Amino acid sequence: MESSKVKPLEDGETSEGIIRSASKKSILFIFDTESKMSSFDVCLAYDAGYDAVMLYENVTPKDAERLVQDALFSRGPKGSRFTSFFIGGKDLGKAEAVLEAIKNIKSPQLVSSIIIDPRGAYTTAAAMIAKTEQALLTTKMGKLENKRCIIFGTGPVGKIATVLLGKLGCEVVIASTNPNRLNGKKYIKGVVRLLLKRYDVDIRGVYAPGQKERIHLLREADVVFCAAAPGIQVIDRSILEEIGSEKIMVDVNVVPPLGIEGIKPEDDVREIHPGIFGIGPVTIGRLKCKLEMKILREAREAGEKIYDYELCLKKARSLFKGAH
Amino acid sequence: MESSKVKPLEDGETSEGIIRSASKKSILFIFDTESKMSSFDVCLAYDAGYDAVMLYENVTPKDAERLVQDALFSRGPKGSRFTSFFIGGKDLGKAEAVLEAIKNIKSPQLVSSIIIDPRGAYTTAAAMIAKTEQALLTTKMGKLENKRCIIFGTGPVGKIATVLLGKLGCEVVIASTNPNRLNGKKYIKGVVRLLLKRYDVDIRGVYAPGQKERIHLLREADVVFCAAAPGIQVIDRSILEEIGSEKIMVDVNVVPPLGIEGIKPEDDVREIHPGIFGIGPVTIGRLKCKLEMKILREAREAGEKIYDYELCLKKARSLFKGAH
Amino acid sequence: MESSKVKPLEDGETSEGIIRSASKKSILFIFDTESKMSSFDVCLAYDAGYDAVMLYENVTPKDAERLVQDALFSRGPKGSRFTSFFIGGKDLGKAEAVLEAIKNIKSPQLVSSIIIDPRGAYTTAAAMIAKTEQALLTTKMGKLENKRCIIFGTGPVGKIATVLLGKLGCEVVIASTNPNRLNGKKYIKGVVRLLLKRYDVDIRGVYAPGQKERIHLLREADVVFCAAAPGIQVIDRSILEEIGSEKIMVDVNVVPPLGIEGIKPEDDVREIHPGIFGIGPVTIGRLKCKLEMKILREAREAGEKIYDYELCLKKARSLFKGAH
Numbered sequence A, B, C: 001m002e003s004s005k006v007k008p009l010e011d012g013e014t015s016e017g018i019i020r021s022a023s024k025k026s027i028l029f030i031f032d033t034e035s036k037m038s039s040f041d042v043c044l045a046y047d048a049g050y051d052a053v054m055l056y057e058n059v060t061p062k063d064a065e066r067l068v069q070d071a072l073f074s075r076g077p078k079g080s081r082f083t084s085f086f087i088g089g090k091d092l093g094k095a096e097a098v099l100e101a102i103k104n105i106k107s108p109q110l111v112s113s114i115i116i117d118p119r120g121a122y123t124t125a126a127a128m129i130a131k132t133e134q135a136l137l138t139t140k141m142g143k144l145e146n147k148r149c150i151i152f153g154t155g156p157v158g159k160i161a162t163v164l165l166g167k168l169g170c171e172v173v174i175a176s177t178n179p180n181r182l183n184g185k186k187y188i189k190g191v192v193r194l195l196l197k198r199y200d201v202d203i204r205g206v207y208a209p210g211q212k213e214r215i216h217l218l219r220e221a222d223v224v225f226c227a228a229a230p231g232i233q234v235i236d237r238s239i240l241e242e243i244g245s246e247k248i249m250v251d252v253n254v255v256p257p258l259g260i261e262g263i264k265p266e267d268d269v270r271e272i273h274p275g276i277f278g279i280g281p282v283t284i285g286r287l288k289c290k291l292e293m294k295i296l297r298e299a300r301e302a303g304e305k306i307y308d309y310e311l312c313l314k315k316a317r318s319l320f321k322g323a324h
Helices: A015-020 A039-047 A061-082 A092-103 A118-138 A156-168 A184-199 A211-219 A237-242 A281-301 A309-318 B015-020 B039-047 B061-082 B092-103 B118-138 B156-168 B184-199 B211-219 B281-301 B309-318 C015-020 C039-047 C061-082 C092-103 C118-138 C156-168 C184-199 C211-219 C281-301 C309-318
Strands: A027-032 A052-056 A083-088 A113-116 A148-152 A171-176 A204-207 A223-226 A247-251 A268-273 A276-279 B027-032 B052-056 B083-088 B113-116 B148-152 B171-176 B204-207 B223-226 B247-251 B268-273 B276-279 C027-032 C052-056 C083-088 C113-116 C148-152 C171-176 C204-207 C223-226 C247-251 C268-273 C276-279
Touching (some): A027 A039, A027 A281, A052 C052, A061 A083, A083 A092, A083 A281, A092 A113, A092 A156, A118 A156, A118 A223, A118 A281, A156 A309, A247 A281, A281 A309, B039 B083, B039 B281, B061 B083, B092 B156, B118 B247, B118 B276, B118 B309, B156 B309, B171 B184, B204 B211, B247 B281, C027 C061, C027 C281, C092 C113, C092 C156, C118 C247, C118 C281, C118 C309, C148 C156, C156 C184, C156 C309, C171 C211
Parallel strands (some): B027 B052, B148 B223, B247 B276, C083 C113, C148 C223, C247 C276
Antiparallel strands (some): C268 C276
16 A cells, blocks of 8 residues: 655755755744843844844743754754754853753754853853963963963853863952942852852852952962953052062953953053053953854854853854964 | 825835835734744744744734734735734634634735644644545545544644534544543533534534543544644553554654554554554644645735635645645 | 954954945844834835844833944944834833933944834824925915914824924914813823923913814814824814814824814815815825835935934925925
């Protein structure tokens, strides 16, 4: 007995046929764990060549699992290479829970690319670190993995930078600078515990609400990342006088006053104080933008990659290759 | 007195002009009665050639009426042929209430196409039935309209399959299989009443939580549709031994264990038991996907049709034409 | 010391490069202060040539500020000319608060175009007034700025028409016609105060729930705008008998019964009563549609303009230029 057959469709009529005729549209689904997803990511996605960007708000891990599965089913293994997913939102933990849910999908096979960049933290942290490696090279200060690093700020950017530096093998301290915290020491202990548990990095945390603690920390640091709240100055001139030289300082706060007194937004390894070289927020911002664009373009063209923080850093480093 | 006139605009400048210059974009508005609309439908819509897919969540009948009217006004009778509407969501009743509201629009004239497919129920049910007709033909078992049919499952797919079979004139039984229902007999009576009231089909309902009831039902059936909850086995080997032969069995449950023991996902009218021919969920899924693609393409190109379950079935049948 | 440099990217690889290669996509962000944004605006935007229309619901002034800034940052000053923003919603005040927040953005420079048209009020009011100026010209009744105007209706269209006429220097009365208001006189006083405070126009308000008040107002008016609730007749035949001639009457209510008895939807300066010339809602609607299309096209192509009600009126007038 012959089984019944669906009439063969003309070329280009089926989903697969469209691929053959090379007109498959590239679609980016943006999942935001909250509402009002970043217009930054939307614009960049279109500029990276996506044909369509679809916004989904308040996405839970459960939602994401179903949405990714449905999308994979609809286009099949070949077509789904033209589908990508971007996980955004304000909250690092929520975004990473969404990523986990997607990674745990057993069937169908995950052939689409996944980007995760809540509040731009992954690309910003990766850009900061790749830039710092480059700066150490040009200032002949050596390799980042041998440096003592201090990160001011415990938001998404500060956390991911800490994780990346910890994984590189640096000696890392993360510091909370907010003088209004009711129990700053307890808070920073919680941050350290979370970083150990979720990312498996064992680093030191310090509550540094005042000048004294900051000077103490900075004296023992080679590389300083300032990623505290926008418009909050963390390091002023008087601190700079007290902490010695042979340091790289990176500031990602673009809202005046900047995080480090004397740094200008466009500084690109400029000597802001004798022996202290500064990298400003616009320099980092441009690099972050280039990095995100590179990742979006790759994801659109290739598929099957998960752009987590480690792949992010690798891609950030590749922006410098061949430049020297 | 001459009335004042708006300055004639250059070709291509007005909405109508754009049509003439053949560059009118095709737009699909997806109305979901809940949130997180299906990414399946979004991908398929782009692959069907739509230039833009716009998502509206939590759409009520009142919302839909206004949104369709506004869209019709904006593009006029010619331009609105390039606009389509797709009604989705989890709830059959809510989706159908939205369709009713749109059909009741008095002005302007409804020249856009409307697709309704909550949870894929319309296309899945239509694909199942058209495939079964084809299977009866190839197995030389005769015509579907003369068959005794049993549908396991009272979700959207089960309900719409029941309605379509009832309208074809089959002898139909719909069965609830969930053994955890507190009052299964009352529940299934409610389903039967609803099908009579809303769809004008008068069929029989049975509560079949156990093997005994299922065997009884299956002995008297020629065609069996299994559309119960995913991952729930409804018919096991021991049941198959007891129910005789000369039957077609269709399973749409793709999550293991499948609804019918012995059926494989890709089965395409395979003899799974002596005299019993099985059609698996992947075979149905592919057909459903082709059907939805066909409908989306037609809606995009032509306009002025309402793809309700009956038109869905007609389109599903057309997929087989010329194949034999 | 040479500062480190990011490797120069190939042409077309960066955001700026894409501009050079002339393939930059035009993106319209629609911000709605409520949910379910107008499908009218969406369709028109695509027909105006936008490559992508992104919908954001329940947007607050704070949200808008961040979303516009993020979008500006992502594409830079050149790329952001291809980004536009459209503020919609039911509530005039909320939409205008969103506009204010955007106008107050200090950095980066606002090079994108902003359109504001809550409930179509700006374009409808501007279309009504430009059309009336034209009608006065063709009927040889003189200039609008010398006329006594009465506006029936205190919704968004009525309010913005009142503001525009007040700014032109007309003698303007705005009237509430709803006989069910509990305290109509107090209500209309509030409207007048709001118009003075928010728009700096000092006009007169009247509560006109019945025939007597309306006749009184109409006798002293040269130009009458009827923008009350849809389906509510404000002026009947018996009123028309009592109010003299040499008048222009404009009706924007398209739902029968129209606002003015005897006016037909397509009337285009037709003598509906001896010496009274009527302009119907379809005539205004068409003009509004052309105006919005013109604005969207301009915004898409040029950037850096804010299409507030005054620019709206200027653009509406330009539709008539060269027509006579």
